Amino acid sequence: MNQLQKLLILSVLIFICFPASAKKLNILIVTGGHDFDRKSFFEMFDNFQEISYTELKHPEANLQLGTISLKTFDAVVFYDMPKTISEAEKESYHKLLKAGKGLVFLHHSLASYQQWDEFKTIIGGKYHEEQNSPASSTYQHDVNFRVKITDPKHPVTKGVTDFEIFDEVYGNTEVLPEVMPLLLTDHPQSTKIIGWMHKKENSRIVYIQPGHDKNGWFNPNYQKLVKQAIAFAAAK
Numbered sequence: 532m533n534q535l536q537k538l539l540i541l542s543v544l545i546f547i548c549f550p551a552s553a554k555k556l557n558i559l560i561v562t563g564g565h566d567f568d569r570k571s572f573f574e575m576f577d578n579f580q581e582i583s584y585t586e587l588k589h590p591e592a593n594l595q596l597g598t599i600s601l602k603t604f605d606a607v608v609f610y611d612m613p614k615t616i617s618e619a620e621k622e623s624y625h626k627l628l629k630a631g632k633g634l635v636f637l638h639h640s641l642a643s644y645q646q647w648d649e650f651k652t653i654i655g656g657k658y659h660e661e662q663n664s665p666a667s668s669t670y671q672h673d674v675n676f677r678v679k680i681t682d683p684k685h686p687v688t689k690g691v692t693d694f695e696i697f698d699e700v701y702g703n704t705e706v707l708p709e710v711m712p713l714l715l716t717d718h719p720q721s722t723k724i725i726g727w728m729h730k731k732e733n734s735r736i737v738y739i740q741p742g743h744d745k746n747g748w749f750n751p752n753y754q755k756l757v758k759q760a761i762a763f764a765a766a767k
């Protein structure tokens with residue numbers, strides 16, 4: 532047996548013995564429109580053994596979402612906050628929803644596209660940026676708050692019990708009545724529902740409000756929620 536044959540047999544054995552590695556989820560991570568600590572954020576995803584990712588950055592990201600082959604990815608994670616969107620870019624979202632791609636939105640993505648009303652129905656809520664209005668949402672950095680799990684059996688939250696996190700809270704945000712709440716908090720400066728899932732067309736959508744910086748990203752409970760949200764959304 533020559534070296535090449537040995538290598539081939541070894542590769543086949545590895546494939547048979549570790550089928551999980553073959554089932555790695557491929558995700559797209561959309562960023563841009565809001566500053567963040569890139570190094571720590573991607574460190575979180577680098578440590579997710581079961582996930583590999585490709586980053587798409589605004590301003591190109593939205594058109595790329597519409598042209599990239601649907602077969603090449605399982606779900607999209609949004610950690611972006613762009614202000615505007617063109618009609619052509621909206622079509623990318625319609626294509627993802629029609630195809631049933633799982634969409635996971637994190638943190639400040641709740642404030643994206645303030646003027647695009649349909650976006651609220653995709654993500655399931657809205658951080659209202661309008662100033663000096665009773666509808667204005669608020670934020671508070673660096674607070675300790677308790678995250679309560681509504682359903683310990685749900686695929687997004689299974690294995691996670693109520694936990695403390697040091698992160699940013701949003702107050703007076705809008706949460707659409709049709710979403711299924713997954714995460715709650717009783718912090719006085721926060722909206723009560725801080726995580727949910729819902730379906731839009733053929734897609735599973737999950738939103739998780741915490742995740743401002745590494746205090747959240749490096750919280751093991753947060754990481755478990757993000758991983759499970761991706762797996763749940765990708766599973767359709």
Ligand SMILES: [Zn+2]
Nearest residue numbers: 638639699743
């Ligand atoms: Zn933030």
